[in-house]
Amino acid sequence: MAPLSTAELAVTRHLLVHGPTTRAALGDRLQLSYASMSRLARSLTDGGLITQDVEPEFTVGRPRQILSAVPGARHVVGCKLTADRAYGVVCDMFGEVRWAAKAALPRRRSDGTVPVAATVKTVARLAQRLARRVPSVDGIAVSLGGVVVNRSIVREGTFLGWRDTDLATPLRAETGLPVVVTNDVTALAREELWFGAGRTHSTFGLITVGAGLGFGVVREGVVVEELIDNGHLLAHAPLTGRGPRCSLGHAGCVASYLNREDLERHASAAAGRPVTFDGLVQARTAGDRTATRLLTGSARALGHLAATFAGALQTTRIVLAGEDVAEIAASPALADVVADRLRPGADETQRCALDITTATLTFNDWARGAAVAGVQHVLGAL
Template identity: 35%
Template sequence: MTGGWQPLAGPAHRVALEILLDGPLSRAELSRRVGLSPGSLTRITKPMLESGLLVEVTAGPTDPRVGRPSQPLDIVPAAHHFVGIKLTGDDAVGVLTTLRAEVIATAELPLPDHSPAAVAATITELTKTLAAHRPDGELSGLGISLGGQVTGKNNVRHASFLDWTDVPLGELMSAHSDVPVVVANDLTALTAATHWFGAGRGADRFCLITIGAGVGYGLVVHDQIVDSPDSSLGLIGHHPLLSDGVRCERGHVGCASTLLTTQGITREIGDALGREVTYDECLDLAVEGEPAARRVIDRAGQALGHLIAAAANFTLPDRVVLGGEGVRLVEVAHDALQAGLRTDRHPESTDPPIVLLDPDFHEWARGAAVIAIQTFVLGS
């Protein structure tokens, strides 16, 4: 199935999007959601069925008197494939997904250096590797995400992990491939994936907090990502959490960037032990009861509790989603996190459910693929 998704307008667009996100859906349910009569819905979906954008799938009998099976409408997820690539300071991590962001292949390559040309060449090679998992090698879009400021879905205004300023990455990639390319901030991309196809589905409001190399925050309200030119600045990284914490490079005491980043945690525990340690080793040592590790990890957990409380108090989310490569902290410092959360919440308030994402970088790459899917589907 290779028919293109032509961005639609009005009720037809709403029908297609409802099915993409929540299908298969019965015609009755679709009529209710988009406010169309059965006749109008039939007129709208007929050309979509003829083009192959939609298909009828058989469900169980809906009328016990006649046993007539319903035929909900659905898309064909495997009709289109997308590559999503997450750039770190060291690697390009990629996934191949369907139209519903189902991951069907993963791959990664090291970055030989940080020059835009070298990074573009690495992305091109990785994209070809992933596209080879399709019988025809065709792709409908390529999404690239990275930590930094991105404008116009093309230009990387600033990316500290790559030492980039004003790099037109989208244009560079277009010179290497005829696949449509979109570039996004990695936190924005992960928020989009959580919203459309992940733990945020069905929530009127949710926030996403990520901990790892940095601390990130994304917010969805009334089915829309709250976005601005400042969203990719990592503003939450310098939110004050504890009055007795380490001082960061900007002079803040006890801010999120010193207490919750993997680098901040490994540096403090490594200094206490007199040797270098990895992040997972820090968590393992805390579980084993090593005093210095336990102290630092519990303090980080308490700080994360304060951060979750601040997000919950200000935005009243239906749920809080926690992700990033450092998210194992939530389990190891569970009691300290709960103590920090309760300290800053009203005693009669109901704490929002907390959902954990997979810490693997492929989750971020999937977010990049979702940005490409959204651009493909919405036409912008």
């Protein structure tokens, strides 16, 4: 299946992101002539990607053609790999989940790595199960935590023990389908670009909080595929020199307050027994002062991080997501910190307001992000 031309992709993307519109209006928006727009609409209609319908309330003059994207024109399997499981979904072109499934990853070797060949077979079987739920599958996208290069090579698989591992080539050979491999936060940023924050902001930042801290960057409508530091500089930015230490020994850095492992370690030390993140949240609800203090510290750290990220990107839009983010953002300390950071000086006239949203993610949501990246890949946008 050949990728779309640049112009075909522009038309299809606009219809997916912004919904149905008239052929004339879309041509004006994309600066395409009437003849070019007619040719593109005909080509995409013949390919089954869009439909053309006459405006139902047409009365005078030439009938207006309404263009709409066809949701089921493409289906892609998205798969999120964790340390021990593969979570899969099959989505249509709009990123709507049609079915979900999961499978255990193979047992680790004695050196702590997850076997690659067996993982490929697991993902292939998962994709085969999901493919039965739709007419056909056009591609597979796999996301994972770590560093991915060339949309194929896992240079550093944080939770799988992988180094310089080609995942796309054997999976492509196993399934016969186009395959793209991506960092999991980058995939979420791609989803936000088409179906979330990107609808109103061409530049925005994404922060995920959970098993680790993740960062996604979109600048002028382009997703930054590989961060120079995998987010390390932001994650370990110092907030105070007297705060708790992260796993790398930094005192009072952002990660020491927000990394789940570090937060649980500090809570366990304070309680004199093992404390999980969920247990910490429950203790705060019950009025425990230590739990309240720790989670308030996390909220303050996240507020500073969001404000700093927005300033660095020069955007008013930041998306907070992840398994732990809702419980941390529930503290008023986050909004208080952001408001204080935005407070202008006495002689300043410029005003700024940050649009910060939060979304709790399930593993299926992570897999959906991979699927959207896969849709973009098979259409030629990636």
